[in-house]
Amino acid sequence: QKEVEQNSGPLSVPEGAIASLNCTYSDRGSQSFFWYRQYSGKSPELIMSIYSNGDKEDGRFTAQLNKASQYVSLLIRDSQPSDSATYLCAVNSNSNSGYALNFGKGTSLLVTP
């Protein structure tokens, strides 16, 4: 069973701080890793993708991947109340010839003013 694990939270950080979200996965053959943001009552929105070890930065977001440790993280700098949402970690699993995603249960982030 290919699993993706996240702390459910809630993770509470003050406005302006760095929020750190973590995710581990069980399938060593995974090649693609994604972070989705999901506001309450809305659908998941892709915010970051990462495919190789190391860091990838996009604005206030940094994704970090360590395939040896089977670990992927998302850092949100200068957190804003509008960042309050559930963050879903997703990992691809090669299913036949497709690239279906296995999702974690998500981490709830609350940014307090």
Next chain:
Amino acid sequence: EAGVAQSPRYKIIEKRQSVAFWCNPISGHATLYWYQQILGQGPKLLIQFQNNGVVDDSQLPKDRFSAERLKGVDSTLKIQPAKLEDSAVYLCASSISYEQYFGPGTRLTVT
């Protein structure tokens, strides 16, 4: 560029009734996915299409769920008969490579 379209947005039915959901992917996206998201959980793949062929339907409850993608564009997901545990949000996503983009979803309530 228009995103993934889904309808209806909300549906309430009684158990043992049938229901159908429709999805129109982003133009040019060959791969289409249907996911089920139960409250408090991450999305779970039900079925994946590449053009109009099924790539993966291993987690689709085939005794009650069916899906088709005619002409490799629009797709329909059907549940017949519905059970209480089918209450969830049904998400359609499409992709041209590895990155998947989701539609707004259909919230199904089975009473």
